[in-house]
Amino acid sequence: MKQSARGWALRGVCTGLVLLGGLCLAPLQAAESLQDSWQWRLPAGFAAPVVPADNPMSQAKVELGHYLFYEKRLSGNGKLMCASCHIQRLAFTDGLPVSRGSTGEYTARSAQALMNVAWNASYTWANPALTSLETQMSVPLFGENPVEMGVNDSNKQRVLQRLQADKRYRRLFRQAFTQDAAPISWRNIIRAIASFERSMVSGNARYDRYLQGRTRLTAAELRGKALFFGEKAECFHCHGGFNFSDQTVSVKTRLEEMLFHNTGLYNLDGKGAFPEGNRGIYELTGLAEDMGKFRATSLRNIAVTAPYMHDGSLKDLPSVLAFYAAGGRKIAQGKYQGDGRQNPYKSELIGNIDLSRREQQDIIAFLGTLTDPQFLHQRALADPFRR
Numbered sequence: 001m002k003q004s005a006r007g008w009a010l011r012g013v014c015t016g017l018v019l020l021g022g023l024c025l026a027p028l029q030a031a032e033s034l035q036d037s038w039q040w041r042l043p044a045g046f047a048a049p050v051v052p053a054d055n056p057m058s059q060a061k062v063e064l065g066h067y068l069f070y071e072k073r074l075s076g077n078g079k080l081m082c083a084s085c086h087i088q089r090l091a092f093t094d095g096l097p098v099s100r101g102s103t104g105e106y107t108a109r110s111a112q113a114l115m116n117v118a119w120n121a122s123y124t125w126a127n128p129a130l131t132s133l134e135t136q137m138s139v140p141l142f143g144e145n146p147v148e149m150g151v152n153d154s155n156k157q158r159v160l161q162r163l164q165a166d167k168r169y170r171r172l173f174r175q176a177f178t179q180d181a182a183p184i185s186w187r188n189i190i191r192a193i194a195s196f197e198r199s200m201v202s203g204n205a206r207y208d209r210y211l212q213g214r215t216r217l218t219a220a221e222l223r224g225k226a227l228f229f230g231e232k233a234e235c236f237h238c239h240g241g242f243n244f245s246d247q248t249v250s251v252k253t254r255l256e257e258m259l260f261h262n263t264g265l266y267n268l269d270g271k272g273a274f275p276e277g278n279r280g281i282y283e284l285t286g287l288a289e290d291m292g293k294f295r296a297t298s299l300r301n302i303a304v305t306a307p308y309m310h311d312g313s314l315k316d317l318p319s320v321l322a323f324y325a326a327g328g329r330k331i332a333q334g335k336y337q338g339d340g341r342q343n344p345y346k347s348e349l350i351g352n353i354d355l356s357r358r359e360q361q362d363i364i365a366f367l368g369t370l371t372d373p374q375f376l377h378q379r380a381l382a383d384p385f386r387r
């Protein structure tokens with residue numbers, strides 16, 4: 001086990017070198033059996049992600065995880081799969097402000113896009129403690145507040161028996177976990193789905209092809225690009241780098257600090273309060289300065305993931321740009337009444353944003369170039385039961 005984890009780490013470092021000389025490949029292939037081999041086919045500009053040493057990538061695990069991601073029998077009552085809330089053509093969001101779990105309960109926040117999640121420093125909208133896909137998965141699988149997949153002590157064994165009874169899963173688990181005498185376990189389910197999630201790579205948008213000199217952008221898209229990466233719109237400070245998020249880590253980077261930001265969406269009491277249960281990392285730290293602080297998510301495929309923000313409270317991209325141009329959101333009436341623009345914990349950058357209507361439209365045109373149709377339709381990520 002140690003051996004193969006090390007093998008992967010070396011290969012991760014070599015991925016970049018292969019482009020230069022192809023010198024690393026031969027000795028590495030000898031070090032690992034073919035069955036276990038995994039090659040990152042990474043888009044230009046992507047450095048290999050950091051993968052936990054106890055869950056190295058393998059083709060067999062990715063294949064098993066692919067089936068499990070689309071498997072309703074994995075939920076307690078057999079009604080929901082990961083893909084119910086994470087739909088491929090919507091970049092694995094569900095198009096709703098908030099989602100409904102297997103027993104009908106609503107989630108507090110909006111289902112997130114799953115692409116390039118292998119590079120995230122932390123997971124979900126606001127939880128610095130969830131730093132791997134393996135730990136994140138306890139939330140949808142076993143979470144009770146709210147119930148999502150609804151797996152608990154009373155049905156945990158039953159779900160495993162359902163998979164055990166299926167010839168396909170007996171084969172897939174055996175192939176993915178060759179060393180295990182009893183491979184069908186929750187630990188291995190989680191390891192396989194996490195491996196599949198790491199294979200969800202999006203890096204073939206028009207913007208990527210433009211960077212490689214393979215296509216051109218329109219005049220409006222180019223104006224939007226200049227604004228996005230400039231000091232008038234400030235977007236790149238929080239949504240920068242190859243994954244358009246300031247919480248991106250790879251084998252080549254070390255995260256200096258895990259950043260979360262208050263963008264001025266709410267101000268219920270004039271002192272900065274966000275709605276109960278959705279107060280960002282404040283919910284975990286209890287520190288005043290953490291009120292309303294959320295993760296700046298990736299903006300890849302953003303044109304297909306409406307509605308926006310942690311609670312889906314902005315319905316489309318024009319609303320998001322108008323929100324930033326105003327330096328936050330004033331809610332005139334109702335239970336969330338308050339002037340978010342005056343939120344004392346709002347990031348200073350947000351207050352600096354200054355954009356005309358036309359500049360907002362140009363940025364929206366630029367964001368459209370981040371859509372990757374190949375990712376949204378590729379068969380390697382589609383429902384395997386429909387093949």
Ligand code: HEC
Pocket residue numbers: 069080081082083084085086099100101102107108109110111112113114117120122123124125126133136137140141148149193197
């Ligand atoms: C009922 C709908 C629902 C189901 C089912 C569901 N999710 Fe999610 N998912 C969400 C929501 C909502 C969030 C945002 C959670 C938050 O911030 O609290 C999320 C967030 C995530 C994230 C974090 C992404 C990021 O960028 O940080 C991952 C990874 C994820 N889900 C994977 C899964 C997996 C794997 C399954 C199946 C085991 C699954 N989800 C099932 C609704 C769902």
Ligand code: HEC
Pocket residue numbers: 125228233234235236237238239260261262263265293294295296297299302305307308309310311320324347349350353363
């Ligand atoms: C100070 C950091 C910061 C700056 C500057 C910033 N953003 Fe954001 N952005 C965030 C955070 C944090 C979120 C999530 C906020 C939430 O859900 O409450 C977000 C959310 C978004 C979303 C919605 C994402 C989703 O998945 O729903 C879009 C679109 C977006 N930003 C675009 C932009 C654009 C365009 C700019 C420049 C005009 C910009 N952002 C500037 C931090 C920032």
